[in-house]
Amino acid sequence: xxxxxxxxxxxxxxxxxxxxPSAREGMRGAREFVSGLLGGLGFAVEAVPTxxxxxIWAQRGGDPSWPHVVIYGHYDVQPADPxxxxxxxxxxxxxxxxxxxxxxxxxxxxxLLANIAAVAQLLEKDPRLPLRITFLIEGxxxxxxxxxxxxxxxxxxxxxxxxxxxxxxxxxxxxQQVVITCGLRGLTLFDLHxxxxxxxxxxxxxxxxxxxxxxxxxxxxxxxxxxxxxVNVPGxxxxxxxxxxxxxxxxxxxxxxxxxxxxxxxxxxxxxxxxYTPFEAIRFQPTLEFNGIGGGYQGEGxxxxxxxxxxxxxxxxxxxxxxxxxxxxxxxAAIRARAxxxxxxEFVDQHQGDPYIVVPPGRPNTxxxxxxxxxxxxxxxxxxxxEVWGRPPLYLREGGSVPIIADIKRVTGLDSVMFGLxxxxxxxxxxxxxxxxxxxxxxxxxxxxxxxxxxxxxR
Amino acid sequence: xxxxxxxxxxxxxxxxxxxxPSAREGMRGAREFVSGLLGGLGFAVEAVPTxxxxxIWAQRGGDPSWPHVVIYGHYDVQPADPxxxxxxxxxxxxxxxxxxxxxxxxxxxxxLLANIAAVAQLLEKDPRLPLRITFLIEGxxxxxxxxxxxxxxxxxxxxxxxxxxxxxxxxxxxxQQVVITCGLRGLTLFDLHxxxxxxxxxxxxxxxxxxxxxxxxxxxxxxxxxxxxxVNVPGxxxxxxxxxxxxxxxxxxxxxxxxxxxxxxxxxxxxxxxxYTPFEAIRFQPTLEFNGIGGGYQGEGxxxxxxxxxxxxxxxxxxxxxxxxxxxxxxxAAIRARAxxxxxxEFVDQHQGDPYIVVPPGRPNTxxxxxxxxxxxxxxxxxxxxEVWGRPPLYLREGGSVPIIADIKRVTGLDSVMFGLxxxxxxxxxxxxxxxxxxxxxxxxxxxxxxxxxxxxxR
Numbered sequence: 001x002x003x004x005x006x007x008x009x010x011x012x013x014x015x016x017x018x019x020x021p022s023a024r025e026g027m028r029g030a031r032e033f034v035s036g037l038l039g040g041l042g043f044a045v046e047a048v049p050t051x052x053x054x055x056i057w058a059q060r061g062g063d064p065s066w067p068h069v070v071i072y073g074h075y076d077v078q079p080a081d082p083x084x085x086x087x088x089x090x091x092x093x094x095x096x097x098x099x100x101x102x103x104x105x106x107x108x109x110x111x112l113l114a115n116i117a118a119v120a121q122l123l124e125k126d127p128r129l130p131l132r133i134t135f136l137i138e139g140x141x142x143x144x145x146x147x148x149x150x151x152x153x154x155x156x157x158x159x160x161x162x163x164x165x166x167x168x169x170x171x172x173x174x175x176q177q178v179v180i181t182c183g184l185r186g187l188t189l190f191d192l193h194x195x196x197x198x199x200x201x202x203x204x205x206x207x208x209x210x211x212x213x214x215x216x217x218x219x220x221x222x223x224x225x226x227x228x229x230x231v232n233v234p235g236x237x238x239x240x241x242x243x244x245x246x247x248x249x250x251x252x253x254x255x256x257x258x259x260x261x262x263x264x265x266x267x268x269x270x271x272x273x274x275x276y277t278p279f280e281a282i283r284f285q286p287t288l289e290f291n292g293i294g295g296g297y298q299g300e301g302x303x304x305x306x307x308x309x310x311x312x313x314x315x316x317x318x319x320x321x322x323x324x325x326x327x328x329x330x331x332x333a334a335i336r337a338r339a340x341x342x343x344x345x346e347f348v349d350q351h352q353g354d355p356y357i358v359v360p361p362g363r364p365n366t367x368x369x370x371x372x373x374x375x376x377x378x379x380x381x382x383x384x385x386x387e388v389w390g391r392p393p394l395y396l397r398e399g400g401s402v403p404i405i406a407d408i409k410r411v412t413g414l415d416s417v418m419f420g421l422x423x424x425x426x427x428x429x430x431x432x433x434x435x436x437x438x439x440x441x442x443x444x445x446x447x448x449x450x451x452x453x454x455x456x457x458x459r
Numbered sequence: 460x461x462x463x464x465x466x467x468x469x470x471x472x473x474x475x476x477x478x479x480p481s482a483r484e485g486m487r488g489a490r491e492f493v494s495g496l497l498g499g500l501g502f503a504v505e506a507v508p509t510x511x512x513x514x515i516w517a518q519r520g521g522d523p524s525w526p527h528v529v530i531y532g533h534y535d536v537q538p539a540d541p542x543x544x545x546x547x548x549x550x551x552x553x554x555x556x557x558x559x560x561x562x563x564x565x566x567x568x569x570x571l572l573a574n575i576a577a578v579a580q581l582l583e584k585d586p587r588l589p590l591r592i593t594f595l596i597e598g599x600x601x602x603x604x605x606x607x608x609x610x611x612x613x614x615x616x617x618x619x620x621x622x623x624x625x626x627x628x629x630x631x632x633x634x635q636q637v638v639i640t641c642g643l644r645g646l647t648l649f650d651l652h653x654x655x656x657x658x659x660x661x662x663x664x665x666x667x668x669x670x671x672x673x674x675x676x677x678x679x680x681x682x683x684x685x686x687x688x689x690v691n692v693p694g695x696x697x698x699x700x701x702x703x704x705x706x707x708x709x710x711x712x713x714x715x716x717x718x719x720x721x722x723x724x725x726x727x728x729x730x731x732x733x734x735y736t737p738f739e740a741i742r743f744q745p746t747l748e749f750n751g752i753g754g755g756y757q758g759e760g761x762x763x764x765x766x767x768x769x770x771x772x773x774x775x776x777x778x779x780x781x782x783x784x785x786x787x788x789x790x791x792a793a794i795r796a797r798a799x800x801x802x803x804x805e806f807v808d809q810h811q812g813d814p815y816i817v818v819p820p821g822r823p824n825t826x827x828x829x830x831x832x833x834x835x836x837x838x839x840x841x842x843x844x845x846e847v848w849g850r851p852p853l854y855l856r857e858g859g860s861v862p863i864i865a866d867i868k869r870v871t872g873l874d875s876v877m878f879g880l881x882x883x884x885x886x887x888x889x890x891x892x893x894x895x896x897x898x899x900x901x902x903x904x905x906x907x908x909x910x911x912x913x914x915x916x917x918r
Contacts, residue, residue, distance in 0.1 A: 019760045079762060085658075143760060171664060185663060189761050198725025199544075202888040204644060204859030205630060207746040207776050209720075209737040211730040214749035214771070215684060222681035225674060261668075266657025269801040271670040278668040287666040290673035291764055296751035297772060301478045301602060302648050302809045303538060304774055304860075305750055305888055312673070313756060315763055317666050342728040350761045400663030401763075429661045429764055 002124075004117040004444060005100065005437055007037065009093040011109045012102035018053055018076035018143050026091075027053055027139055030075040034112075034137055041120055042127075043135065048155075050147035053139030060133040067373045067454050068132035070159065070414065071119075072167040072404070073112035074141035077104030078429045085431035099434040106426035110435035111168035111443070112137065114421055118447035122455075131455035134162060138404070141169075144189070144351025145404045152404075152411040159412040163373035163459065165405070166450075168443065170398050170420035173254055175439060178385045178446070180378070181418035182247075183397030184405055185286070186318035186355035188328045191348040192335060193311045194220070200296075201306040213310040214295045216343040221312055223338045224288055224331070230273045231288045231316070233334045236327065241320045241357075243284045244365055250394050251279060264424065282399035287317045288331065315350075317401065324352035353403020358415045360395050370415075373459055377417050380453030381446075388446045419447065461583075463576040463903060464559065464896055466496065468552040470568045471561035477512055477535035477602050485550075486512055486598055489534040493571075493596055500579055502594065507614075509606035512598030519592040526832045526913050527591035529618065529873065530578075531626040531863070532571035533600035536563030537888045544890035558893040565885035569894035570627035570902070571596065573880055577906035581914075590914035593621060597863070600628075603648070603810025604863045611863075611870040618871040622832035622918060624864070625909075627902065629857050629879035632713055634898060637844045637905070639837070640877035641706075642856030643864055644745070645777035645814035647787045650807040651794060652770045653679070659755075660765040672769040673754045675802040680771055682797050683747055683790070689732045690747040690775070692793045695786065700779045702743045705822055709853055710738060723883065741858035746776045747790065774809075776860065783811035812862020817874045819854050829874075832918055836876050839912030840905075847905045878906065 011033055015026035035045045035056055043058035053076065080090035080103045088094040090103035100110065122129055140147055152159065170181040196213040197206075226232045256279045262270060272281040295310025297303035316327055332347055339345055359366045361375040385393040398420075405416045421443045427433045470492055474485035494504045494515055502517035512535065539549035539562045547553040549562035559569070581588055599606055611618065629640040655672040656665075685691045715738045721729060731740040754769025756762035775786055791806055798804055818825045820834040844852040857879070864875050880902045886892045 019758075019762075079758070187663070187763070189763075196726060199886070200889045201724065202859065203746070203748045203750060203774060204646070204776060204857075205883065205887065206724065206741065207748050207858060208735075208740040208744050209729050209731055210724065210726045211688075212749050214752045215680065217752075218677040218680035218749070218771075219684075221674065221677035225678075229670075265660065265665065265669065267655060267669050267801065268803065270668050271799075271801050272668055276667075281667040282665065285667050287662070289662045289666050289763075289765055290671050290677070290755065291662060291762060292755035292757045292766070293673045293676075293769060294753050294757040296749065298751045298753040298770075299478075299538070302772065302774065303478075303750060303888065304646070304648070304748075306748055307751070310752060311757075312677075313761065315662060315761065317663060340730075342726065342730050344727065398663075399666060400661065424664065427658070428664065429762070430659045 002117055002120040004113045004440060008100060008105065008110050008113050011113065012093040012104055013091055015091045016076050016104065016139070017079050018140050020079060027076065031056060031139060034075055037116055038135055041123060048151065050151055052147055055139065055151055056135065056137040058135035062130065062132045065458055066130045066132050067457065067459055068134070068162040069451065069454060070134045070136055070162045070165045071115050072165055073115065073135070073137045073169065074108050074139065075137050076139045076142050077107065078142050082431065087432055098437050100437055101432060101434040103433055105433050105435035106422035107428045107433065108141070108169050110440055111421040114440050114444040115168055115447055117444040118451060121448050122451055129455050131451060144353060146351055148404045149407045149411065152407055156411050159414065162414060163371055164377055165408055165414050165416040166377070166419065167416060168419050168421045169402050170400065170418045171422050171424065172420050172439065173256070173424070175423065175436065176389065177254065177391065178389050178393040179396050179420050180360070180381055180393045181398045181420055182360060182395045183320065183357040184355060185399055185401050186322065186324055186353045186403060186406065187315055187401045188318065188324035188352040189315040189350035190328060191311055191313050191350065193309055193346040193348065195309045195344040195346065197306065197308050200308050203304040203306050207306060211340055211342050212306050213343055214307060216340050217295065217310045217312060220335055220339050221290060228274050229271045231286065233288070233331050235330045236286070239321045239323065240286065246363055247397065248280070251283065251396055254279070254394055254396070283397040284319060286319050286322060289315050291315050317399065318355045320355045320357045322355060324354060328352065353401055354406035354410070356406040356409060357397070373454065374415050376457050377450065377454050380450045381417060381419060384446045384449035384453065387449065388442055461576055461579040463572045463899060467559060467564065467569055467572050470572065471552040471563055472550055474550045475535050475563065475598070476538050477599050479538060486535065490515060490598060493534055496575055497594055500582060507610065509610055511606055514598070514610055515594065515596040517594040521589065521591045524917055525589045525591050526916065526918055527593070527621040528910065528913060529593045529595055529621045529624045530574050531624055532574065532596045532628065533567050533598065534596050535598045535601050536566065537601050541890065546891055557896050559896055560891060560893040562892055564892050564894035565881035566887045566892065567600070567628050569899055570880040573899050573903040574627055574906055576903040577910060580907050581910055588914050590910060603812060605810055607863045608866045608870065611866055615870050618873065621873060622830055623836055624867055624873050624875040625836070625878065626875060627878050627880045628861050629859065629877045630881050630883065631879050631898065632715070632883070634882065634895065635848065636713065636850065637848050637852040638855050638879050639819070639840055639852045640857045640879055641819060641854045642779065642816040643814060644858055644860050645781065645783055645812045645862060645865065646774055646860045647777065647783035647811040648774040648809035649787060650770055650772050650809065652768055652805040652807065654768045654803040654805065656765065656767055659767050662763040662765050666765060670799055670801050671765050672802055673766060675799050676754065676769045676771060679794055679798050680749060687733050688730045690745065692747070692790050694789045695745070698780045698782065699745065703824055706856065710742065710855055713738070713853055713855070742856040743778060745778050745781060748774050750774050776858065777814045779814045779816045781814060783813060787811065812860055813865035813869070815865040815868060816856070832913065833874050833876070835916050836909065836913050839909045840876060840878060843905045843908035843912065846908065847901055
């Protein structure tokens with residue numbers, strides 16, 4: 001008997017922080033743990049090497065006439081800092097109420113285990129299930145999947161044989177309402193460094209003759225938004241695809257209580273681009289955010305220096321059809337044009353990912369050549385969710401990014417069915433991340449029904 | 460025989476960082492080292508307790524008709540970070556060329572030892588020298604001397620008996636030219652915290668609905684200067700006392716090569732208030748600087764958070780007759796007025812200090828009631844410097860702050876003769892601080908002559 005909760009506790013103990021070179025042991029442990037699970041279910045498991053963290057490739061073959069689903073997940077997690085804000089240590093899984101707390105519980109260890117548990121249940125019931133399944137579980141998602149595009153290119157011929165991709169790495173708005181995600185924001189990230197004098201200077205002996213790099217950085221960053229909440233970079237919005245009326249209508253069905261959302265975030269007021277509710281802004285609009293800033297003395301008390309340099313970590317969330325490389329160029333060009341001439345600038349490139357959109361069957365803008373297996377998966381999801389959760393799913397774009405979904409589409413032609421399982425209160429990427437165990441159980445049951453329905457038809 | 464270089468090496472080994480609670484041992488070591496030196500010269504030495512670090516009070520009494528000089532110094536040093544930029548460890552004194560490297564070498568351990576060595580030499584030559592000397596050496600200068608005003612209040616009656624204060628905690632422009640500092644900038648410091656959501660948020664799931672605290676901080680900081688390099692705070696310049704023509708003329712004698720100065724700093728261009736050369740701006744104009752900024756993720760790679768909060772450490776250097784408390788009020792009021800309404804602000808008060816000015820004898824604006832002993836000290840300094848260095852000193856205001864000089868004036872009525880001994884290239888408050896040993900030797904010789912001349916007259 002496969003107990004997903006016990007497995008999840010074991011899985012979380014492996015501190016698989018992909019960006020932290022000192023967490024190699026946790027990465028290896030998490031990888032071997034998942035490989036062992038899938039091997040136990042009869043999958044042929046391989047750890048396919050990449051430039052950094054191997055991809056787990058687990059295969060259940062079968063007759064070429066059987067439908068073929070690729071299930072995607074990732075075994076790496078975000079860093080856990082600031083550690084002092086965790087109620088219990090991030091890598092010591094703890095159950096409080098119906099929640100399991102730990103780094104990676106919701107992103108993506110719990111949702112991946114819900115998928116594996118569904119497959120385990122199906123194969124237990126019918127070991128001859130006419131469905132080919134390929135698990136692809138990568139270890140670099142939280143770094144922006146730098147090795148995954150090359151991996152896709154290398155194995156594109158094998159992957160093109162599949163019919164569609166299924167994954168649970170997106171969100172539910174609340175415990176009652178399932179969402180099938182039909183779009184994801186892309187992103188592009190870089191660091192901006194502003195450099196003044198060649199060393200830190202005493203602010204008394206030298207203060208008043210030069211522009212402080214922190215001042216220059218603040219002056220640059222302050223130009224990047226308009227007062228009404230848009231990104232103030234020429235050309236930034238040029239390629240933004242207008243949202244379809246059915247998408248706005250679908251989101252309206254979700255309702256959403258703006259006051260409750262503001263309270264949940266703990267903010268004084270929303271600040272959205274004109275013409276968009278907070279819920280629309282997240283899904284349909286791009287952003288420019290400062291993820292970090294630093295420079296000079298940050299300790300207790302005072303140190304009266306003029307620092308030599310200061311930096312900001314900048315990211316843009318992008319919507320279809322913005323191009324990450326183009327947007328990065330535009331933002332950097334705006335910064336160069338606006339920066340004072342008396343400081344030097346350096347840019348450090350970080351990762352990027354395309355936005356993605358898939359249209360479910362039967363919509364005004366559904367592509368006429370949509371894969372019949374993909375369409376069956378969407379319809380099966382509709383029926384299974386209605387049965388298990390008591391109401392049909394909503395088909396919405398998401399604010400988050402899973403950049404490899406667009407990469408998969410570009411390289412292999414495969415579209416994705418994104419069946420979300422984490423909740424806003426799960427605290428992804430933040431202290432006290434947790435996963436709702438009721439959602440895990442119902443999710444697993446639903447996924448088993450979807451895969452059974454996909455298996456019940458031919459290609 | 461008193462060997463000041465060997466003593467300085469020993470002194471630097473005590474890591475007396477007053478702001479670092481883990482450096483108590485270094486503070487105690489430095490204090491006991493100096494106390495031992497002065498006790499060895501026959502002074503009655505006491506460590507006078509304060510709220511935090513004791514003040515060393517070392518007394519050489521005598522006949523009430525003898526002139527009485529108070530020699531001020533401090534035994535604490537700045538923090539040494541960033542450690543990786545030091546060529547040799549900050550608390551392992553190393554001689555390279557004619558320089559001794561180590562944290563505190565120039566600020567203030569070397570200059571203080573030059574004074575002690577001068578006294579040692581005088582007393583060796585004439586054990587009955589008719590001069591009363593009080594050393595006051597505090598341990599909180601690098602924290603803004605929080606305990607010193609209360610100390611002055613408590614002992615003001617004893618201190619009022621003295622004639623003037625002598626100290627070496629200011630700068631020389633170069634190795635050839637002595638400067639007697641006749642003014643110091645004051646300062647006022649505080650931290651600004653900007654708070655958004657109640658926790659760090661995922662920039663995909665929530666990005667686009669709220670103002671990022673880093674953005675708000677940048678927008679606030681960017682308003683605090685005008686494009687032409689002035690501080691953009693209403694009322695900021697209201698109390699600035701016009702510089703006297705003789706002060707500008709004295710500074711003009713110094714000359715100063717702006718291109719060489721820019722090269723020394725390693726900056727692309729100067730950015731001074733209109734109407735002031737770089738050299739004038741430092742001495743005659745107030746500033747608003749950002750000494751540090753921080754918020755969100757600052758590590759390697761990326762973390763796509765919207766941080767809950769961000770902060771800046773802000774300081775203003777002030778000139779006569781600006782009032783630190785008033786200026787802090789004005790800056791905070793401007794920040795409150797300009798901050799977006801959708802974030803919360805918090806201010807953390809740090810220390811402050813008044814600006815100071817003393818006019819040497821024989822100037823158009825010399826006060827008619829100036830102490831004759833102070834006037835004699837100034838004239839003795841003029842003669843001694845001319846003799847030892849081959850040219851007379853310049854009488855200039857400085858950009859740095861020694862806030863207790865203004866406190867001493869306010870509480871005890873005593874003015875100060877500030878005989879500078881450190882050079883711009885000594886890297887005060889920065890990595891690879893050092894002290895020029897030729898300057899130390901000549902400085903000590905000059906100070907001995909000045910004190911001898913003061914002792915040669917009556918009160």
